Amino acid sequence: MMEKMVNIFLFGKRYEVPENLTIMTAMEYAGYQLVRGCGCRNGFCGACATIYRIKGDNELKACLACQTTVQDNMYIATLPFFPLVKQVYDINEIPVNESVMMQLYPEIYACVGCNACTKSCTQGLNVMQYIAYAQRGDFEKCAEESFDCVMCGVCSSRCPAGISHPQVAMLARRINGKYLAPGCGHLEDRVKEIRNGDFNDLIEALMQKPVEELKELYNTREIEK
Numbered sequence: 001m002m003e004k005m006v007n008i009f010l011f012g013k014r015y016e017v018p019e020n021l022t023i024m025t026a027m028e029y030a031g032y033q034l035v036r037g038c039g040c041r042n043g044f045c046g047a048c049a050t051i052y053r054i055k056g057d058n059e060l061k062a063c064l065a066c067q068t069t070v071q072d073n074m075y076i077a078t079l080p081f082f083p084l085v086k087q088v089y090d091i092n093e094i095p096v097n098e099s100v101m102m103q104l105y106p107e108i109y110a111c112v113g114c115n116a117c118t119k120s121c122t123q124g125l126n127v128m129q130y131i132a133y134a135q136r137g138d139f140e141k142c143a144e145e146s147f148d149c150v151m152c153g154v155c156s157s158r159c160p161a162g163i164s165h166p167q168v169a170m171l172a173r174r175i176n177g178k179y180l181a182p183g184c185g186h187l188e189d190r191v192k193e194i195r196n197g198d199f200n201d202l203i204e205a206l207m208q209k210p211v212e213e214l215k216e217l218y219n220t221r222e223i224e225k
């Protein structure tokens with residue numbers, strides 16, 4: 001049976017591609033070799049942020065190219081990298097209250113409440129809400145609300161206040177992990193073992209194995225209940 005084809009426009013140029021492809025595979029079908037804007041291909045790394053508009057519809061939509069199927073008359077532009085503001089800080093030295101946000105990411109207090117960040121989030125997160133939590137130093141809630149962020153940067157590309165939402169959320173999750181969430185004893189023990197070199201031989205042996213064998217080992221690994 002013939003595959004049904006649709007018209008898409010990549011950076012303004014028209015291509016006819018099978019209708020069941022994702023934007024990412026459609027780009028490859030059209031001849032693009034993806035060097036940037038392509039990572040895990042499974043919706044986790046955030047490298048494939050993409051904006052599109054369907055002909056006749058005013059709304060500009062954002063998505064991950066590896067997770068979104070093409071549609072007829074889709075005008076597509078990828079956003080392989082968005083320059084976020086990433087402040088440098090020592091997690092051991094920062095104050096654990098809202099003043100840290102004022103110091104490192106003061107632009108969050110210039111949020112105009114337009115909600116463009118939430119509307120554009122490729123993960124469907126309530127971005128404006130987690131920024132509101134960050135503004136008042138509620139790092140636990142900010143960490144929880146932003147937990148599924150893949151740092152694709154589309155929210156920041158739409159923000160009139162110049163907020164780098166994913167980096168703000170990352171700081172909140174770090175503060176939460178280091179100072180607020182309950183400790184995790186067996187994780188600390190495991191980190192000590194790794195630092196001690198207890199797994200060096202095992203890691204070395206794994207690095208020598210072919211990919212197929214590694215996949216098999218991974219898929220049949222023992223999973224803690």
Ligand code: FES
Pocket residue numbers: 037038039040041042043044045046047048064065066067150
């Ligand atoms: S390639 Fe990693 S999220 Fe799309």
